Amino acid sequence: MRTTITVNGEARSLDLDPRTTLLDTLREHLKLTGAKKGCDHGQCGACTVLVNGVRINSCLSLAVAHDGDEVVSIEGVGTVETLHPVQQAFLTHDAFQCGYCTPGQICSTLGMLDELAAGWPSQETAPGAAPVFNDAEIRERMSGNICRCSAYPQIVAAIKDAREAMA
Amino acid sequence: MSSVNDWAAPNPVTTNRSGIIGKPVDRYEGPLKVTGTAPYAYEVQPPSPPAYGVMVGASIAVGRIAAVDTAEAEAAPGVLTVWTHLNVPAQPARGTKAHPRSTQGSKPAFESDRVTYWGQPVALVVADTLENAVAASHLVRLTYEAETPDVDFRARLADAGQPLGEQDMEVGDFDGGFAASAVKLDETWVTPIQNHCQMEPCASVVWWEGDKCVAHTSIQMVKPAQHGLAETLGIDRDAVHLLTRYIGGGFGGKGQTYDDLTLAALAARALGRPVKVAFTRQQMMHGTIHRPATVMRVRLGAEKDGRLNAFSIMTWTHCHKEGSFTEHASNFARALYAAPNRLTGHRLIKLDLPHAGPMRAPGEASGTMSLECAMDELAEQLGLDPVELRIRNEPPVDPENGRPFSQRQLVRCLKEGAQLFGWDRRLPTPGLVRDGRWLVGMGMAAAIRGNFLLPAKCSFSVDADGVITVRQGMTDIGTGTYTVLAQIAAETLGVTLGEVRVEIGDSELPPAPGSGGQFGAASAGSAALAAGMNLRRAIAELATGDPNSPLYGDDPTLVTFQDGVVAIENKSETLATLIRRAAPAGLTIEGDSRPAADMREWSTQTYGSHYCEVGVDTVTGEVRVRRMLGVFAAGRILNYKTARSQLTGGMIWGVGSALTEGNVVDPRYGSLINQDLAQYLVPVQADIGELDAIMLDEVDDKANPMGVKGVGELGNSGAGAAVANAIYNACGVRVRDYPITPDKLLAGLIAKGL
Amino acid sequence: MKAFTYERASDAKAAVRAAAETPGARFIAGGTNLLDLMKLEIEQPQHLIDVSRLPMAGIEETATGGLRLGAAATNSAVSADERVRARYPVLSEAILAGGSPQLRNKASVAGNLLQRTRCAYFYDTSKPCNKRQSGSGCGALEGLNRNAAIFGASDACIATHTSDMAVALTALCADIETLTPSGDARRFPLADLHRLPGETPHIETHLIAGELITAVVLPPPPPGAQAYRKVRDRASYAGGLASVAVAGGQVALGMVAHKPWRAEAAEAALSSGASASEAIAQELAGASPLGRNDFKIPLVARLATAVITDVAGRAA
Known part of the structure; x- marks a missing residue:
């Protein structure tokens, strides 16, 4: 099926098998291998990308269903020469080890910060109250991204640092 | 080489003139990882479009494949080939070593109709697209003659025997000593099968350049993978170029290759095009190795003052019917505490379960889950603080073999951890601290892990820009290898980190043992230091022998290397100037390192302590780790940032072992029931509260010329026991069957009337 | 995944009409459960009707x-x-x-x-499961059913x-x-x-x-x-x-x-x-x-x- 998706600001028109997931479209068709396949079933978060600004699991998404959508993968966040503040903070705080979950963690962070700014609650948010930016909220909101190297404390530190840098 | 064999003599790493050793610099390859541009195996772009291979796993645990019907799969859209044991290309018999010095023999895929574990790869479908390959893999029809699987570990304990070539270690008279002890403890702990769950499933992409096989795979050890693949393909070892530049986690599970590599290579050869094969997440659970379950009986006999008189830990464990792996969960205890009467050993039963193998801190991770809880229980019986009990049993020399400790700062780890954590606020009586619906408690445990040094080689080059390139067939599985090699190179040659390149993960580079057993940094780094020393000497001789150098005619042993300048007193020139003029093609030189002949005269270990505070929900039995601190002594630390990450990661593995992780076997089918990351629960971000690791100053000059030891396993050792002990202190319930899930804890809470 | 055809529904009435007319049709919105199951071939729709963009998200x-x-x-x-x-x-x-x-x-x-159950025996297609394959039996009944139902279950299913x-x-x-x-x-x-x-x-x-x-x-x-x-x-x-x-x-x-x-x-x-x-x-x-x-x-x-x-x- 002919499908056009804007990926990292560039319109990409592809003839796709309807079975092709957004993740495999990025990785196998567009050679954008930053989004990772950790489980392929929405159980790890390594494939997290932003679709129309919202973080989702690209493994549980058919590419043909995203015709006309805007996708940002890690390759659209920053480059080695010009790291995004979240990327820089992950580097500075050693918020990864093997690095395989990292692109998903960073895309998830970007989505999470927007959700917080929009006042979306989490299960750590007091009933009826606006969410506050604290460690418990970060931990809960980043729990959809598994890091088996377990850089969890470093990830929390990086996110706090990045938010200040972005302010 | 001679200069690094004299390990106590100063060398550039120990002198650390520029201060780069130990510095918490960012990861060398970090910018690539945070931008998603570090290509992991499956992401390497082959020279032409690849075909996609998908494996099919057996759906019986033991038996034979009675019939194969691949017609429908072969006729499916895009399918290029379908293989089973009936038509897979011929491979040398398992274990064949055409080259006698191969570090790994042939590992043929689909070697017969025999199935020996559930999920064993039994068929391969290769197609033009991933979607077509996956769909066709569901059309392979295999008919089995199943046999009754022999998988019930707990039911077969009585049949377990001494592992081949091993014997129990007894010192003194354990039975007599135990019987005569004033205070006794005799309890049994159970740990489940655990899975590595590396974020990157095993994967390979392979193509052929003429007779040469180029294989990118995800592997911790390069040489055995290269040799094993060459033996399996029946070709010269040099005809396999194996690369593994970025690895999405290993933890021991990628210490060996699997059929993804073999099949990708065979299919790429047969089809004349690149082939990619990856495990699915579900296939990883059975198809790669796991940490086997254990049953551990711990007996402690003590005097009333807490001194251990008799000490025993006996471990029962299992491995695959054709395997020999033993989870040595008793071994670590041999060097930990003093006691005149000691008995440790293992019993192994071979089952129709998938292959057991090493997983992070093999031995210690399981073993400390029993002994370090037993010590907690004994301390309570004695009315002693658990920290004090450990201090009272501190041995002056290795209690098993009498060797002196090269370094032992266990007591300092215990004491500093207690102070920093606020251990004095712990109430010894359980169940007294309440915070809303939570009961809060603290627990601690000791950590120990052995230290190893393996032979390694490395090459160093300098080019006309003064850039140093380190080349080594080493791996970085997230451990920080790239970074510490760069630091060693920068410090040794007196250049900045920006002037160092590191190339690893390639079978055509000087061999190194790879990542495992926390021997990586020490082994690879020692060879790097040796290569760096050799390059220093070559550069010094170049300068002092070059009439155009200001250093001409001087003693080459006096040359210093700092800030990109080679100098003798006030005579100097930049390294780049020298090389550009005197050796414009650059210089390359190798170095190697090996264990010292007298290494075995010392007991060399790494140590630590864990302190943990948990909350137990008295309504539901849910546990949350609130705070955790580890204090470790592991020789010189090459990079405090990456080492801390290794340690905190290991600690969090302990949290998983204590609370959530475990595969369960359905004996009717011989399979693990939880086969994905929704059912095998590793810790997530919300499981981890405030958690940190601290490293004590230490240099262990008996370990290697740099005085470093490893940290990758150490953080995991003892961590789970600290969590379990904190749970007891919180609510007074001991659960000795891990993981401590709400259902188990709830039973204990109810029994206590809570 | 089994091959399927895909359409994006223009309105709700068209969606139900298409579902009625197309054999093996299923609606898909977020797909987080359906695709999970399709990848394992537990679900095998022949046609997907995407209703995620219909004006019913308010x-x-x-x-x-x-x-x-x-x-x-x-x-x-x-x-x-x-x-x-x-x-x-x-x-x-x-x-x-x-x-x-x-x-x-x-x-x-x-x-x-x-969304469908997370019972492990439902997810493992080599095991009997009456929910996945009617009449094949229930693997969980005598199995590792720690998370099974305590109300209203039957011998056919305890999910x-x-x-x-x-x-x-x-x-x-x-x-x-x-x-x-x-x-x-x-x-x-x-x-x-x-x-x-x-x-x-x-x-x-x-x-x-x-x-x-x-x-x-x-x-x-x-x-x-x-x-x-x-x-x-x-x-x-x-x-x-x-x-x-x-x-x-x-x-x-x-x-x-x-x-x-x-x-x-x-x-x-x-x-x-x-x-x-x-x-x-x-x-x-x-x-x-x-x-x-x-x-x-x-x-x-x-x-x-x-x-x-x-x-x-x-x-x-």
Whole structure:
């Protein structure tokens, strides 16, 4: 099926098998291998990308269903020469080890910060109250991204640092 | 080489003139990882479009494949080939070593109709697209003659025997000593099968350049993978170029290759095009190795003052019917505490379960889950603080073999951890601290892990820009290898980190043992230091022998290397100037390192302590780790940032072992029931509260010329026991069957009337 | 995945018409559960009708003082809606206890209701499962069924419904609105949506084949406080062992049955003045544990007692 998706600001028109997931479209068709396949079933978060600004699991998404959508993968966040503040903070705080979950963690962070700014609650948010930016909220909101190297404390530190840098 | 064999003599790493050793610099390859541009195996772009291979796993645990019907799969859209044991290309018999010095023999895929574990790869479908390959893999029809699987570990304990070539270690008279002890403890702990769950499933992409096989795979050890693949393909070892530049986690599970590599290579050869094969997440659970379950009986006999008189830990464990792996969960205890009467050993039963193998801190991770809880229980019986009990049993020399400790700062780890954590606020009586619906408690445990040094080689080059390139067939599985090699190179040659390149993960580079057993940094780094020393000497001789150098005619042993300048007193020139003029093609030189002949005269270990505070929900039995601190002594630390990450990661593995992780076997089918990351629960971000690791100053000059030891396993050792002990202190319930899930804890809470 | 064709529906009527006319058609919205199962070939639709962009993602007030949640609204949108948070906190809390933020950003209201069980024997296609393959048997019955149902199970199936959201909606006495294949709208209580397994666990709802859920309608909130609590093996991103939703005097239990379990016996006891623990004991008198899931009896008793007591205390 002919499908056009804007990926990292560039319109990409592809003839796709309807079975092709957004993740495999990025990785196998567009050679954008930053989004990772950790489980392929929405159980790890390594494939997290932003679709129309919202973080989702690209493994549980058919590419043909995203015709006309805007996708940002890690390759659209920053480059080695010009790291995004979240990327820089992950580097500075050693918020990864093997690095395989990292692109998903960073895309998830970007989505999470927007959700917080929009006042979306989490299960750590007091009933009826606006969410506050604290460690418990970060931990809960980043729990959809598994890091088996377990850089969890470093990830929390990086996110706090990045938010200040972005302010 | 001679200069690094004299390990106590100063060398550039120990002198650390520029201060780069130990510095918490960012990861060398970090910018690539945070931008998603570090290509992991499956992401390497082959020279032409690849075909996609998908494996099919057996759906019986033991038996034979009675019939194969691949017609429908072969006729499916895009399918290029379908293989089973009936038509897979011929491979040398398992274990064949055409080259006698191969570090790994042939590992043929689909070697017969025999199935020996559930999920064993039994068929391969290769197609033009991933979607077509996956769909066709569901059309392979295999008919089995199943046999009754022999998988019930707990039911077969009585049949377990001494592992081949091993014997129990007894010192003194354990039975007599135990019987005569004033205070006794005799309890049994159970740990489940655990899975590595590396974020990157095993994967390979392979193509052929003429007779040469180029294989990118995800592997911790390069040489055995290269040799094993060459033996399996029946070709010269040099005809396999194996690369593994970025690895999405290993933890021991990628210490060996699997059929993804073999099949990708065979299919790429047969089809004349690149082939990619990856495990699915579900296939990883059975198809790669796991940490086997254990049953551990711990007996402690003590005097009333807490001194251990008799000490025993006996471990029962299992491995695959054709395997020999033993989870040595008793071994670590041999060097930990003093006691005149000691008995440790293992019993192994071979089952129709998938292959057991090493997983992070093999031995210690399981073993400390029993002994370090037993010590907690004994301390309570004695009315002693658990920290004090450990201090009272501190041995002056290795209690098993009498060797002196090269370094032992266990007591300092215990004491500093207690102070920093606020251990004095712990109430010894359980169940007294309440915070809303939570009961809060603290627990601690000791950590120990052995230290190893393996032979390694490395090459160093300098080019006309003064850039140093380190080349080594080493791996970085997230451990920080790239970074510490760069630091060693920068410090040794007196250049900045920006002037160092590191190339690893390639079978055509000087061999190194790879990542495992926390021997990586020490082994690879020692060879790097040796290569760096050799390059220093070559550069010094170049300068002092070059009439155009200001250093001409001087003693080459006096040359210093700092800030990109080679100098003798006030005579100097930049390294780049020298090389550009005197050796414009650059210089390359190798170095190697090996264990010292007298290494075995010392007991060399790494140590630590864990302190943990948990909350137990008295309504539901849910546990949350609130705070955790580890204090470790592991020789010189090459990079405090990456080492801390290794340690905190290991600690969090302990949290998983204590609370959530475990595969369960359905004996009717011989399979693990939880086969994905929704059912095998590793810790997530919300499981981890405030958690940190601290490293004590230490240099262990008996370990290697740099005085470093490893940290990758150490953080995991003892961590789970600290969590379990904190749970007891919180609510007074001991659960000795891990993981401590709400259902188990709830039973204990109810029994206590809570 | 088996090959399938895909279309994006232009409107709801066209969607149900297409579903009626195309063999093997299924609706897809977020797809977070359907694609998961399609990859394992547990689900094998031949045609997908994408309803995610139909104009039924809104959340609007009803004439009677309730809220209508569009079936295609994402779980995140519902949990973050200020009206939901203010008037139906149990619903927001329940949604936030399920899945991960990424999943909730994609998963729809209707998809959440129709999600299938997480029973390990259902997910492993080599094992017998009457839900996956009718008549093949139940692997879980004699298996590792720690998380199996304690209410309303049969010898054919002991699986649980694992939605958190549906438990809260059950406690809130929500209705659902649908479009039938003939294009007629109908509305019925959510309590009548899901079935108990009986001998046909593969049939999970009372929907007609090709019927499309278009909305969930919340009646005005009942008097009293509300709360949702879920017990699970890890702190987040995990299925539950048990959950309870309380809205005033209305109580529903999760992960204990093939459907969200309205605790009618407990409600009746509460309304006649029983204590929370007495009331939930009445409910649990009807439970049938299997051995490995026996712990759910005390767990549910303690959990529900705590939450009912807490809610009553807050209301007072």
